[in-house]
Amino acid sequence: MNMLAASEVSVANAVERIEMLDWTRVSQDLDAQGNAVLEGILSLEDCRVLAALYPEDDYFRSRVVMGRHGFGRGEYKYFRYPLPDIVEGLRNALYPRLAPIANRWNLAMGVDVRYPEMHADFIQRCHDAGQTRPTPLLLQYGEGDYNCLHQDLYGEHVFPIQVAILLSEPGEDFSGGEFVLTEQRPRMQSRPEVVPLRQGDAVAFAVHHRPVQGARGTYRVNLRHGVSRLRSGRRHTLGIIFHDAQ
Numbered sequence: 001m002n003m004l005a006a007s008e009v010s011v012a013n014a015v016e017r018i019e020m021l022d023w024t025r026v027s028q029d030l031d032a033q034g035n036a037v038l039e040g041i042l043s044l045e046d047c048r049v050l051a052a053l054y055p056e057d058d059y060f061r062s063r064v065v066m067g068r069h070g071f072g073r074g075e076y077k078y079f080r081y082p083l084p085d086i087v088e089g090l091r092n093a094l095y096p097r098l099a100p101i102a103n104r105w106n107l108a109m110g111v112d113v114r115y116p117e118m119h120a121d122f123i124q125r126c127h128d129a130g131q132t133r134p135t136p137l138l139l140q141y142g143e144g145d146y147n148c149l150h151q152d153l154y155g156e157h158v159f160p161i162q163v164a165i166l167l168s169e170p171g172e173d174f175s176g177g178e179f180v181l182t183e184q185r186p187r188m189q190s191r192p193e194v195v196p197l198r199q200g201d202a203v204a205f206a207v208h209h210r211p212v213q214g215a216r217g218t219y220r221v222n223l224r225h226g227v228s229r230l231r232s233g234r235r236h237t238l239g240i241i242f243h244d245a246q
Contacts, residue, residue, distance in 0.1 A: 007084075007085040007086065010043070010046050010049075010085070010086050010089075011085050011086055011088075011089035013043060013046075014041060014042060014043075014046065014086060014089055014090055014093065015089060015093045017040060017041045017042075018038070018041055018090075018093045018094060018097070019093075021038055021039070021041070021097075023097055026038065026097075026204065027101050030101055030161070030204060030205075030206070030210075031101075033193065034181065034183055034205060034206040034210045034221070034223050035181055035193070035195055035203055035204065035205035035206070036203070036204050036205075037195065037196075037197065037201055037202070037203055038163070038201065038202040038203070038204060039198075039201050040198075040200045040201060041090075041165065041200065041201070041202050042086075042165055042167070042200040042202075042238075043200060044199060044200060046086060046200075047165075047166075047167040047168070047199050047200055047236075048167075049086075050084075050086065050087075050138070050167055050236070050238055051138075051167040051168065051236035053084070053138060054077065054138050054140050054236065057077075059077075059079060059080065059084060060077040060078060060079055060080055060138075061078050061079065061080035061133065061134065062077065062078050063075060063076075063077045064076050064077070064078075066145075066147065066148075070148070071147065071148055071150065072145070072146045072147045072148040072226070072227075073141075073144060073145040073146055074139065074140060074141040074142065074145035074146065074147060074227075075139075075140055076137050076138060076139040076140065076239075077137060077138050078133070078134060078135060078136070078137045079134055079136045079137065079138070080134060081134050083134060083136060087136050087238070087240070090163075090165075090238075090240055091119055091136065091240055091242065092118075092119050092120075094163055094204075094240060094242075095118070095119035095122070095159075095242055096117055096118065096119070098159075098161045098204065098242075099115045099116070099117060099122075101161065102115050102159060102160050102161055103115055105160060105209075105210055105211050106160070108211035108218045109209065109211045109218065109220050115159065119242065122157075122159065122242065122243070123244060125157055126155070126157045126243050126244040127244065129155065129156055129157055130155070130246055131154060131155040131156070131157055131243060131244040131245055131246050132244055132245075132246075133154075133244055133245040133246070134244055134245075135152070135154060135239075135241035135243065135244055135245050136238070136239060136240055136241060137238075137239045137241070138236065138237070138238055138239075139227075139235075139236065139237040139238075139239060140234065140235070140236055141174070141177055141227065141230050141234065141235040141236075141237075142230065142233075142234050143230055143231070143232050143233065143234075144229060144230060145177075145227075145229070145230050145235075146177075146226070146227055146228055146229040146230065147226045147227040148226050149180070149182055149224035149225065149226040150224055150225065150226060151207060151208050151223070151224055151225075152207055152239075152241050153207070153208060154241075154243060154244065154245035154246060155243065155244075155245060155246040157243050158207060158208065158243050159207070159241075159242035159243045160206060160207050160208060160209065160210070161204055161205065161206060161207060161242070162204070162205065162207050162239065162240060162241045162242065163202050163203070163204045163205075163239075163240040164179065164202060164203050164205075164225075164237050164238070164239050164240070165200070165201070165202040165237065165238040165239075165240070166179075166197040166198065166199055166200070166201055166202070166235075166237055167199065167200075167236040167237060167238055168199060168233075168234065168235045168236050168237075169198065169199040170196075170197070170198065170199075172233075173199075173233050173234060173235065174230055174231075174232060174233030174234055174235040175230070175231040175232045175233060176228055176229055176230045176231035176232070177227055177228060177229070177230040177231075177235045178194045178195075178196070178227070178228045179194070179195045179197060179203055179225070179227060180192060180193070180194055180195075180225065180226050180227065180228055181193045181195065181205060181223060181224070181225050182223065182224050182225075183221050183222070183223050184221060184222045184223075184224075185212065185219075185221045186219060186221075194228075202240075205223070205225060206223045207223075207241075208222065208223065209221065209222060209223070210223065
C-alpha cells in the first residue's frame, strides 16, 4: 500500500472511531466535569507514526522549548499548513460533534458567539480576523519534564473545547506525566482532576470557561490544564486546537 493510500485509510478509520463514540455520554461528561475521555480514537500504529513525525521539521512551522518561556519543561512543535491528513481529518471530524456543545455553553453563559456547523467555516472566520497560523501541535516530554497549568488562547476567536490525544503508552513508554485539569469556581478553592488515558485515547476539555448550574442560576468557571512531571521514559501527545493563532 502506498503512503497516500495508507494515510487515507488512517483518516477513514479515525473518523469511524469518532462516529462510534457515545456522544451523549461525552456531552454529559463535558457538562458535568469540563472534560470527557474519547476512548481509542487512534490506532496504536497511527500513534507511533504521528510520534515519529516529531524530528521531521518539514511538518512544522515552529518549535517551543518550554523552559525558555517559563511554561515548564519539555517542548512542542506547531504543525504548518497543509496539515498531515490524519491531523486535518481529526480536526474536521471532531469539530461538528463539539460545536453544538460549545453553542449550548455560550448560550448558558450569555455569550453571543455561535459556531458554524463545519470547521472550515469557523477557520475562515479566524482567518478573516487575522488568525491564520495553524495551532495543532505535537508535544514531547522526557524524564523530569512537565507542562505548567495554562490555557490555549491565541486571539479574539476561540473555540471553547479542545482535544489532546495520548500517543504513548503509560507504564511502558513512560511513567508519571498525568494529564491534569484545575477548575476555579467563584469564591471557592481550585478543584484538581487527573484524567487517566491510554495510548490512542483522547480527552476533550474546556479551553477557558464552561457553565455550571448553581443554586442561584448558571455561572462560569475557569479551567486550566497541564501535565504532571514525568518520572521516566518519553511521552508524546497530539493537541487538536480548533481556532488558529494570530
